[in-house]
Amino acid sequence: MYIGFDLGGTKMLAYLFDQDMNVIASQKLKTGSDRGPGLVAERIIDLTRTILADTNVNERSILGMGIAVPGVIDFDEGVVKQAPNLGMVEFPLARILRQELPFPIYLDNDVNAGTWGEYRRGAGRGYRHVLGVFPGTGIGGGLILDGKLYRGAGGAAGEIGHMIIQPGGTICGCGQEGCLEALASRKAMSKDALGMVAAGVLPAGFEDYGTDLAAYTSSFFLKAETAGIPEIQAITERAARYLGMGIANLVNLLNPECVIIGGGLVEKLGESYRSAVERSMRAHAMAYPGNAAAVVAASLGDDAVPVGAAMLASDSG
Amino acid sequence: MYIGFDLGGTKMLAYLFDQDMNVIASQKLKTGSDRGPGLVAERIIDLTRTILADTNVNERSILGMGIAVPGVIDFDEGVVKQAPNLGMVEFPLARILRQELPFPIYLDNDVNAGTWGEYRRGAGRGYRHVLGVFPGTGIGGGLILDGKLYRGAGGAAGEIGHMIIQPGGTICGCGQEGCLEALASRKAMSKDALGMVAAGVLPAGFEDYGTDLAAYTSSFFLKAETAGIPEIQAITERAARYLGMGIANLVNLLNPECVIIGGGLVEKLGESYRSAVERSMRAHAMAYPGNAAAVVAASLGDDAVPVGAAMLASDSG
Numbered sequence: 001m002y003i004g005f006d007l008g009g010t011k012m013l014a015y016l017f018d019q020d021m022n023v024i025a026s027q028k029l030k031t032g033s034d035r036g037p038g039l040v041a042e043r044i045i046d047l048t049r050t051i052l053a054d055t056n057v058n059e060r061s062i063l064g065m066g067i068a069v070p071g072v073i074d075f076d077e078g079v080v081k082q083a084p085n086l087g088m089v090e091f092p093l094a095r096i097l098r099q100e101l102p103f104p105i106y107l108d109n110d111v112n113a114g115t116w117g118e119y120r121r122g123a124g125r126g127y128r129h130v131l132g133v134f135p136g137t138g139i140g141g142g143l144i145l146d147g148k149l150y151r152g153a154g155g156a157a158g159e160i161g162h163m164i165i166q167p168g169g170t171i172c173g174c175g176q177e178g179c180l181e182a183l184a185s186r187k188a189m190s191k192d193a194l195g196m197v198a199a200g201v202l203p204a205g206f207e208d209y210g211t212d213l214a215a216y217t218s219s220f221f222l223k224a225e226t227a228g229i230p231e232i233q234a235i236t237e238r239a240a241r242y243l244g245m246g247i248a249n250l251v252n253l254l255n256p257e258c259v260i261i262g263g264g265l266v267e268k269l270g271e272s273y274r275s276a277v278e279r280s281m282r283a284h285a286m287a288y289p290g291n292a293a294a295v296v297a298a299s300l301g302d303d304a305v306p307v308g309a310a311m312l313a314s315d316s317g
Numbered sequence: 318m319y320i321g322f323d324l325g326g327t328k329m330l331a332y333l334f335d336q337d338m339n340v341i342a343s344q345k346l347k348t349g350s351d352r353g354p355g356l357v358a359e360r361i362i363d364l365t366r367t368i369l370a371d372t373n374v375n376e377r378s379i380l381g382m383g384i385a386v387p388g389v390i391d392f393d394e395g396v397v398k399q400a401p402n403l404g405m406v407e408f409p410l411a412r413i414l415r416q417e418l419p420f421p422i423y424l425d426n427d428v429n430a431g432t433w434g435e436y437r438r439g440a441g442r443g444y445r446h447v448l449g450v451f452p453g454t455g456i457g458g459g460l461i462l463d464g465k466l467y468r469g470a471g472g473a474a475g476e477i478g479h480m481i482i483q484p485g486g487t488i489c490g491c492g493q494e495g496c497l498e499a500l501a502s503r504k505a506m507s508k509d510a511l512g513m514v515a516a517g518v519l520p521a522g523f524e525d526y527g528t529d530l531a532a533y534t535s536s537f538f539l540k541a542e543t544a545g546i547p548e549i550q551a552i553t554e555r556a557a558r559y560l561g562m563g564i565a566n567l568v569n570l571l572n573p574e575c576v577i578i579g580g581g582l583v584e585k586l587g588e589s590y591r592s593a594v595e596r597s598m599r600a601h602a603m604a605y606p607g608n609a610a611a612v613v614a615a616s617l618g619d620d621a622v623p624v625g626a627a628m629l630a631s632d633s634g
Contacts, residue, residue, distance in 0.1 A: 152572025153446040255469025
């Protein structure tokens with residue numbers, strides 16, 4: 001059996017898998033990252049022991065545990081180099097956990113884990129060169145090159161959100177102008193939609209959505225698409241066009257067989273959004289490798305991250 | 318001993334190397350690509366036999382031959398998939414040569430070969446994650462990831478020239494707008510310089526450079542820099558800024574230890590150009606991995622391609 005952890009800034013999720021990576025149980029706990037990295041490590045140990053106790057599984061049955069972390073990870077050393085949402089800097093998480101837990105423990109970046117999950121068990125099966133692109137608050141990227149996760153010299157590879165594709169364009173949270181994330185993330189779309197509502201040009205049912213950015217979720221965009229609100233559809237189409245342009249740059253550079261797009265926005269908007277991204281990719285990439293790259297929707301949903309984390313433990317063991 | 322070939326659209330160069338990759342001899346011949354790929358193959362065989370005969374080297378002393386080709390190559394099969402300047406499409410060049418030449422023969426893309434040469438024998442020694450960036454007529458790119466040349470699913474990886482970084486920007490030869498190549502190549506600089514001369518704003522010695530784009534070489538830009546012509550210096554600085562921005566996107570994505578910039582422009586303009594590219598890279602990349610990537614000038618000059626081709630044969634044998 002394997003354990004896959006999705007360690008978020010506010011909550012952590014633990015999944016217990018059988019050897020075929022079927023989910024046997026899952027549990028969650030608050031991360032408590034405001035109380036220091038030591039406490040986070042303790043809670044990981046507690047939640048691991050709880051899920052094993054509740055399922056009557058002996059820890060000797062566990063062949064490995066993978067932990068997906070939102071940050072820059074040294075995979076070989078099991079060190080969290082930087083994870084702002086967890087308050088960790090150069091934190092030797094795997095070493096601490098190994099003092100209490102007797103099985104092999106692997107850490108990786110959460111987008112890497114999600115991409116690996118889709119590659120091994122989801123939409124990326126059967127390919128060897130796969131890019132994962134996940135638009136949400138930011139835009140995460142994972143690179144599977146020649147059947148292996150590519151992590152770069154220091155574990156930071158796959159950072160596609162701050163690819164500059166419009167110098168002088170919309171300002172990004174990172175301080176640069178025209179980053180992909182500032183143009184094509186769900187958050188960028190939310191800002192534009194909020195502005196449209198504030199301008200008072202939308203019909204009833206949309207005109208009073210309010211000034212809280214948090215209200216402009218993927219569901220909002222689905223609702224607007226279903227209702228046929230052209231002003232909001234234009235925002236979605238523009239974001240899909242920029243995302244496809246960014247993916248075209250990646251396809252030209254890396255010549256993959258498959259680009260998996262995933263996350264809440266892709267799940268909610270479905271085929272219309274996927275096909276808009278694909279059209280833009282093909283319009284902006286070179287004929288080859290553009291026409292050699294499939295653009296597919298992720299298929300595992302939120303399970304991609306814990307499945308990928310567990311598979312990384314399984315594949316690395 | 319090894320043979321390294323630099324197979325260009327107009328001429329081919331053959332180099333004979335000893336086992337330490339010192340050049341023993343080199344010879345050249347017109348490629349004759351207008352007379353069909355079969356003739357090009359014959360000329361490669363002829364030139365190989367000539368250089369061996371002239372140096373009294375028996376073909377049994379040759380451990381391998383590497384051929385650098387301007388196009389998309391299937392390295393494993395030794396097939397030139399597309400090389401417009403050679404008139405080759407899906408051409409099984411290695412198989413044809415092996416019928417006449419008894420040693421192992423490897424084909425690769427010319428920019429891959431040049432990057433490999435710099436990695437193994439030039440400015441990239443000692444690193445494992447190296448990007449090669451060569452601004453010239455276009456902008457070529459080579460990727461060495463974890464100590465290996467990354468060729469992508471179909472041999473086309475490394476295509477950085479058509480990375481779109483300014484939608485709606487300068488039109489590119491490929492038909493897109495705002496490709497890196499249209500903004501930052503030596504050819505883009507030449508077009509801008511020609512326009513500046515045509516505008517009649519330059520001092521004596523530059524005002525009558527003429528309307529032939531071919532006159533605006535890397536030497537022209539060096540001459541203008543030495544003479545301190547601000548209008549031309551601004552063109553160079555702008556191109557260096559865009560090149561650094563494109564490299565920042567690559568550094569964010571691939572987290573390399575080293576970016577090698579090379580080609581005639583880098584050789585002519587030297588440190589002022591290299592440092593301008595580096596400054597722009599650091600200004601546009603994320604703090605990490607931006608500060609972890611060195612930006613260095615290539616050190617092998619024109620030898621990088623044949624040395625890299627021969628090294629590929631040696632390293633693959």
